[in-house]
Amino acid sequence: MTEIQDVDRTPVAVEQAHSELVAPSQLSPGRRAFQTVIRSREMSIGLVLLLVIGAATVKSPSFLFSANSWRDLLLTPSILLLLAAGQCVVVISRNVDLSVGSILGLTAYLTGRLFIDTGLPVLAVVVCGILVGGLLGLINGLLVALGRVPALVITLGTLYIYRGAVLSWAGSNRINASDLPHSFSDLGTQTAASIPILFIVALLVVIGVGYYLHTARGGRELYAIGSDPDAAVLYGLNVRRRVVSAFVLSGALAGLAGVVYAARYGTVSSGAGTGIELQAVAAVVIGGVAIFGGSGTVWGAALGAILLVTINRVLPIVGIPDFWQQALVGALILGAIVLDRLLSQRRARVLIEARDPA
């Protein structure tokens, strides 16, 4: 591993690093809580996000303060938020789900067709979207868990299959906003207390998933499986069941994201959501979830998703052509993983120094 040369080795710095990492209980609880929050990954992404929004607002005050723009600021990330929450759960269990973009496309088109062909009530259609997404996720999960094949390969295969299915089903047809009932398409613009409904939905999902991962037994088991699958088997965890349920959750959230897509844009073609799976993975990686599982939070992934989408909208405002957005996203991902590596090396070094004092 590459060594970092410019280490702060003054006694005070060493002392402080020591007390933080090796014996945090020496610090007062208040200070510990403060430091945990200040040093968390979520905090730094949150700061970058605020910085980006601040820069845009200084440049053009209407970015934050006009009602339309405020709504867009919250509305645009909603779809990616849902996908990132599901992807986060899958990645924590040391898997990856590349098929979410295709599931989104399939359920978005399904939503439109259900309204046109059956006239079901809105709630039933939403439930249908989630169920179909969950079913497709179940297929992924069963193939991964029973076949003992890496998720990367399986979901790459189902990415093609699900996309092929929606392409042959939809052909060149598209769903238009006029096909959708008003009660549904209004969801895309409605707000409650000036917060868009769709954003509230996404936020509730993120909070629910975050609560589950943080406190529920299943959530903790996912972290255990992700940090060491073999150890999890020996420990007696039902690895297969947990992995399958992680994929079902990811699929169901992608299904919900498809419904949200239909509500937000009104127009759905068979290509909806192509390539968004890589954005979801990128959001998760930027949010500090290790790609080999076992660490990270859904809060980080959610902030990563908002950051990705917001940067896209801010670039033209601060005078950079938005063609450069993708390059910036790439640099952001690389920066995030290099930063993670540097921090974990620092931690390992301090712990080793504490174990064998020179």
Next chain:
Amino acid sequence: MSIGASDSRTYPDYALPFWRRALLSREGAIIALLVAVIVWAIYSVPYFGSQLTMTFLLLDIAPILLIALPMTLVIVSGEIDLSVASIVGLSSVLMGVQVEHGVSIPVAGVVALVAGLACGALNGFLVAYVGLPSLAVTIGTLALFRGIAIGVLGTKAITSFPEKWTKLAKDEMGSTGVPVVMIAFVVLAVAFTLLLHFSAFGRGVYDIGLNTEAAEFTGVPVRRTKFMLFVLAGVVSAFAGIYFTLRFTSARGDNATGLELQVIAAVLLGGVSIFGGRGKLLGVIAGVLLIGVISSALRLQGQTINVVNIIIGLLLIASVMSTSVLAWVSDAAARRHNRGERPQLAPTGVGIQER
């Protein structure tokens, strides 16, 4: 008691005669499937047997064939490179921009190749020397290289290239119907086969894929080898980008988007294990051709690309699942054979194996 006293061979895999081993191997199965599909297509798909079909088939899959070569080595070493299609796009844009400013094609091509080398070196540095997971790194550089390509050219497309060169990209050798680009492919294929299967470097690649730590202890230069593999992937992708630009006479930022997944699908279909350490170039080439033949035949039958996508996805899943299913079957057979002795089953995890 000497080892020679026992009649059983030291390597049980080699106990069978050559032809049975060849048939039972992964590559044998893929090649047999390829031949079966070709025979079926020639007899039942109109125009499939014609020379024109073959020319277009080869022209279409040439980029995948080219990139699959270094990708095989990368995956055998237990890594993955998702950024290849973005390098294709970047090299295509560089070609376009230079030609627009009056640079001749050979010079522009060299610059594009050097850019591909630099892209591969960045991937290789981050993976091999910084020690980051290649999946995360190349998702990042996928966005980065594509972003630079789109940033440089915007939504513009450059479509004026010297006819001499664009004609060469589509040309066939004499009246054989085999495109000229196949010469480049055959040369590269031979070079990569020598590198992977007949050199110390190649054995090192397999070692790294099977067990990185053990490879380190047996003296394989792990970091340098991994670095070289990503550099090779970058250069060959840039070459595929040059071909792509000339063949379609178009340099756009979004050229070849999504090609990386097709390449990886083809490599895995060809019998390379995603965990590394297993796979042969022969199987990969057959895998790419299989995808090409199936899509060409189905399109001639009037099927749309959607059905082709579904079939490729199904084949990919079937090919990786077959390993588990076969292992399960031979496991069950072994258990029946050794009744009484309890086999020790090591627990295996699901998901991506840590490298």
